[in-house]
Amino acid sequence: MSPSVLEPIADAAWPARERERLGGWRLNATDGFSLRINACWPLGEADREPEAAIDAVEAFYGARGLPVRFKLTDGATSPADLADRLARRGYALHGETLLMTGPVVGAGDAEVVISSEPDPAFEALLVASAKGNAADANERLQALGRIPAPARFARLTLEGRTAALGACAVDGQAVGIFGMRTDPDFRRRGLARRVLDALLAEAASLGARTAYLQVEDVNAPAVALYSARGFSTAYRYRYWSRLARD
Structure with missing residues (x-):
């Protein structure tokens, strides 16, 4: 499955407590620990121009006292230059993760x-x-x-x-x-x-018929386990975060 198909399925499978949308951007918020349910997933075009959309995401997480976090997925991030935009705003890259798929x-x-x-x-x-x-x-x-x-x-x-x-x-x-x-x-x-x-x-x-799972690329034992079980990397994603402000 392509990331454009699988990412919405993965989002629905591990639901955040709060879920909002800015067009194709999905805003997930819970208590700030599990990254996937405390991040913006920009999987499609936002309902406003990119800088205004980033402003809205920052306001959303700021109002909840949470770090502002984006989950950027290879082949499914819109706009394509979003990482550059976030870097210019002082966001830090972390948490490179493999999305692996395998037989059921x-x-x-x-x-x-x-x-x-x-x-x-x-x-x-x-x-x-x-x-x-x-x-x-x-x-x-x-x-x-x-x-x-x-x-x-x-x-x-x-x-x-x-x-x-x-x-x-x-x-x-x-x-x-x-x-x-x-x-x-x-x-x-x-x-x-x-x-x-x-x-x-x-x-x-x-x-x-198709299984998927997420594992950090630095977790070599887990990657080895899943690879031996027939799983392979379909694509990767990374987080870009900025700490919560007082």
């Missing part, structure tokens, strides 16, 4: 529990992975709760503990993979792959 082929796993909503054990590991940042964990839990149906949540239990988890959102023939986590005590045991396989098997039963 997996296998069920007796130790992976699949449910239509996150249970307390799922939530506990997700909160623990936030390393004490309760606000970050809460934002992500609420985002998981907003994933449109059919959503699925996978939890792998070993030795009486939740060892790994993940979630997916199915939209027609596309399925997005989100929230992959492994307890540090259980890493390097292939658990993430087992969770991924279980989610893909479930998604296949729901009609999905």
